[in-house]
Every structure is written in C-alpha cells, then in structure tokens.
Amino acid sequence: xxxxxxxxxxxxxxxxxxxxxxxxxxxxxxxxxxxxxxxxxxxxxxxxxxxxxxxxxxxxxxxxxxxxxxxxxxxxxxxxxxxxxxxxxxxxxxxxxxxxxxxxxxxxxxxxxxxxxxxxxxxxxxxxxxxxxxxxxxxxxxxxxxxxxxxxxxxxxxxxxxxxxxxxxxxxxxxxxxxxxxxxxxxxxxxxxxxxxxxxxxxxxxxxxxxxxxxxxxxxxxxxxxxxxxxxxxxxxxxxxxxxxxxxxxxxxxxxxxxxxxxxxxxxxxxxxxxxxxxxxxxxxxxxxxxxxxxxxxxxxxxxxxxxxxxxxxxxxxxxxxxxxxxxxxxxxxxxxxxxxxxxxxxxxxxxxxxxxxxxxxxxxxxxxxxxxxxxxxxxxxxxxxxxxxxxxxxxxxxxxxxxxxxxxxxxxxxxxxxxxxxxxxxxxxxxxxxxxxxxxx
Numbered sequence: 020x021x022x023x024x025x026x027x028x029x030x031x032x033x034x035x036x037x038x039x040x041x042x043x044x045x046x047x048x049x050x051x052x053x054x055x056x057x058x059x060x061x062x063x064x065x066x067x068x069x070x071x072x073x074x075x076x077x078x079x080x081x082x083x084x085x086x087x088x089x090x091x092x093x094x095x096x097x098x099x100x101x102x103x104x105x106x107x108x109x110x111x112x113x114x115x116x117x118x119x120x121x122x123x124x125x126x127x128x129x130x131x132x133x134x135x136x137x138x139x140x141x142x143x144x145x146x147x148x149x150x151x152x153x154x155x156x157x158x159x160x161x162x163x164x165x166x167x168x169x170x171x172x173x174x175x176x177x178x179x180x181x182x183x184x185x186x187x188x189x190x191x192x193x194x195x196x197x198x199x200x201x202x203x204x205x206x207x208x209x210x211x212x213x214x215x216x217x218x219x220x221x222x223x224x225x226x227x228x229x230x231x232x233x234x235x236x237x238x239x240x241x242x243x244x245x246x247x248x249x250x251x252x253x254x255x256x257x258x259x260x261x262x263x264x265x266x267x268x269x270x271x272x273x274x275x276x277x278x279x280x281x282x283x284x285x286x287x288x289x290x291x292x293x294x295x296x297x298x299x300x301x302x303x304x305x306x307x308x309x310x311x312x313x314x315x316x317x318x319x320x321x322x323x324x325x326x327x328x329x330x331x332x333x334x335x336x337x338x339x340x341x342x343x344x345x346x347x348x349x350x351x352x353x354x355x356x357x358x359x360x361x362x363x364x365x366x367x368x369x370x371x372x373x374x375x376x377x378x379x380x381x382x383x384x385x386x387x388x389x390x391x392x393x394x395x396x397x398x399x400x401x402x403x404x405x406x407x408x409x410x411x412x413x414x415x416x417x418x419x420x421x422x423x424x425x426x427x428x429x430x431x432x433x434x435x436x437x438x439x440x441x442x443x444x445x446x447x448x449x450x451x452x453x454x455x456x457x458x459x460x461x
Contacts, residue, residue, distance in 0.1 A: 101217075
C-alpha cells in the first residue's frame with residue numbers, strides 16, 4: 020500500500036520487503052510503499068556514498084546526481100503549477116518547501132533494493148514470531164470495537180489487518196523517521212524514478228495542506244511510505260478513511276483510521292468477504308508438479324480429488340472456491356493452495372513472501388499453529404549474481420524468463436519447471452544450486 024535484513028540500506032515499508040519475498044518476486048513501490056519498516060536495515064553512514072547506482076541508469080551516475088542536487092530548488096519551483104492545480108495554496112507550498120534540502124543518501128538505497136538474499140523460511144522466521152503474535156493479539160483486543168466496525172463496513176478479516184500492521188511497522192514501533200516531504204521531493208528531482216515520485220511528492224503536499232497529518236508526524240521510509248501500515252502518499256489519497264469522524268484521516272496516530280484505511284485498501288484490491296487467503300496442504304505421492312502454476316486455478320473439490328489435502332485431514336470449508344498451487348520452496352518444502360484473497364494481499368505489496376507472511380501471521384493471531392511441513396533449510400540460497408546467471412542459462416536454452424534481472428518471478432519459476440521436466444527431474448519450479456550447476460554443464 021509495500022518493501023529482513025539484507026543488503027538493503029533503509030527502513031523499508033513493504034519491507035520488510037522482503038527479503039525473501041524478494042527471492043521470488045520483483046517488486047517496487049506499489050500502492051503503499053517499498054518495503055516494510057519492521058525490518059531493520061543497516062546503514063554505514065547518513066552521507067551519500069558518491070557511488071553510481073547498480074542499475075547503471077544514466078540518472079544514477081554521480082555527475083547526474085550532483086547536477087540534479089544543484090538544480091533542486093529550481094526543480095521544486097517547477098512543480099508549483101502542478102501543486103496549484105491540485106488545490107495546494109502558494110502559502111502552503113512555500114511553507115512546506117522552504118529550506119528543503121535533498122536527502123542525497125537516498126540515492127544509495129534506490130538501486131540497493133533488489134539485493135535480496137533471504138529465503139522464504141528466513142523471512143517468515145523474522146516476521147512471524149512469538150513476540151509479534153502476542154503483541155498482535157493485544158492490538159486486536161485493545162481495538163476490538165474498531166476492528167468489528169471495519170469488518171462490517173469493508174468485509175476484511177480483522178486478523179489480516181492486524182497482520183499487515185505487525186509486519187509493516189511492528190504495530191507502529193518501527194515506522195521510519197525520514198520526513199516524507201523531503202524524501203519524496205528528493206526522489207522527484209534526483210535519480211531514475213522522478214516521474215513516479217513527482218506524483219508522490221505532490222500528494223504529500225496535498226496531505227499537509229489539508230491537515231490530515233501534521234508535518235512532524237509525516238515521517239516514514241526513505242521512499243516516503245508512512246503510518247502504521249505504511250501508505251505511500253498517493254495510496255493515502257485513494258484509500259485513507261476518517262473512521263473516527265474527527266475530520267482528519269490519520270493513519271499515523273489514530274487506530275480506527277489505521278484499521279479502516281487498511282481494510283478499504285484491501286477491499287478495493289478485491290478482497291472477498293468471508294474467504295481466507297489460502298491453505299497449507301499436503302501433496303500425495305507421485306503428484307504431477309506441472310499443476311503447480313499460478314495460471315491453473317481449480318476448485319478445492321478438484322484439488323481434493325487429485326489427493327491434495329489439508330494437514331490433519333481438515334475439510335475445506337468452502338469447496339467450490341478456486342485456488343492455485345504454490346510451492347515457495349519446491350517439492351521438499353510446504354505447499355499452499357492460494358485463493359483470490361492472496362492476490363488481494365499482493366496488491367498491497369506485490370511480493371509472494373510478504374503475502375505469505377501476512378496470511379500465516381493472521382492465522383497465528385486467530386489461534387492457528389505453525390506451518391506443518393518443514394522448510395528445506397539445508398538448501399543454499401542463490402545470490403543475486405547466481406540468480407542472474409541461472410536466468411541467463413535458461414534464456415540461452417530457449418526458456419522464457421523475460422529480461423534477466425536476478426529477480427525470480429513467475430516466468431523464471433515456469434522456466435525452471437520446464438527445464439526440470441525436460442531433464443527428467445521433479446518439475447517443482449524451485450531454483451536451487453543443483454539446478455544452476457546442471458545448467459552450467461549444458
């Protein structure tokens with residue numbers, strides 16, 4: 020609405036962004052943010068390194084960055100007409116931009132973001148903890164009336180909302196300290212994402228002009244995500260709700276507004292009331308792993324006929340619902356049937372590991388147990404360079420991975436699966452060191 024301790028250099032909303040998530044998905048600032056603030060990231064200094072961005076983009080070269088910094092005041096003034104068209108007064112514009120200086124350190128974060136190396140299991144270990152579960156249950160109890168009202172108004176499960184709150188900012192404890200107006204102004208004038216962040220900067224001005232959030236409260240991640248559940252300014256404009264009726268949409272300090280705004284975002288993302296996000300399942304022997312494809316959606320009854328069952332033998336409550344099979348760690352790891360609401364969570368933050376962490380934490384908050392099937396923790400997690408090399412080998416052999424980037428999404432998973440099938444291996448789509456070695460030998 021989003022971004023484990025990686026090689027990242029910032030407090031990311033969406034964040035936790037997720038490292039593992041990372042490992043399986045290409046994500047960038049979505050409606051709410053860039054990473055999740057609940058995952059701390061180490062920084063070497065508060066000063067820009069002076070190094071070019073890893074993307075190689077012309078606007079991420081030191082000379083271009085320095086030139087943009089020198090032009091920062093002019094860049095801000097060039098955005099005044101657009102701010103005026105949005106109803107921002109000249110007085111407000113001057114007030115909130117006066118003395119504004121670029122936060123050039125952010126340039127070290129922009130291209131560092133894709134460098135995720137955590138496995139799914141490490142990501143879940145970090146975010147779904149006993150502490151976070153206990154605190155989440157306290158939050159649910161303390162705000163029970165607001166959660167109940169939001170469930171009625173928006174149809175979104177309160178445990179999912181609480182889980183997002185917990186993953187994004189550890190229930191408000193880690194939400195970021197950078198002034199949003201400065202971060203978005205910097206990114207609107209410097210670096211390779213200026214068009215995207217110009218809109219975010221103008222939206223931040225609108226928020227301040229309207230008075231929804233006080234200037235001293237409007238702080239967040241380096242990318243501008245703020246509040247308990249990490250809204251980017253444009254997402255705030257679309258989804259934030261004044262649920263307590265005080266005339267302000269406060270997603271920073273008013274729990275009722277936080278809860279309802281997050282619920283509204285998920286509702287608009289297509290949340291199906293009364294449904295869950297998905298189920299952990301066990302697969303039968305000799306299962307056809309070619310069925311594990313996000314484009315292949317079967318009813319739960321059809322999956323059951325194929326021998327797919329929930330651990331412990333529980334029945335599927337609504338057998339007519341459609342789901343796809345997801346194997347985040349291949350045949351040796353847990354298996355999940357993902358319903359439409361899993362996709363709704365991914366519209367909040369488009370990373371599979373993030374959405375899985377949200378769903379699992381929500382289940383734990385309502386009293387569910389840990390994931391039953393163990394993760395293959397002995398697997399070597401491929402580095403970004405190794406993932407890039409794997410994609411390049413697959414492309415050389417005629418498999419469609421899109422543009423090799425070192426980020427493994429659904430196309431790469433399908434390409435790995437098809438390579439495995441052609442090689443007589445279990446086609447589970449899991450990119451492992453063994454697969455890379457086999458490709459190197461071809």
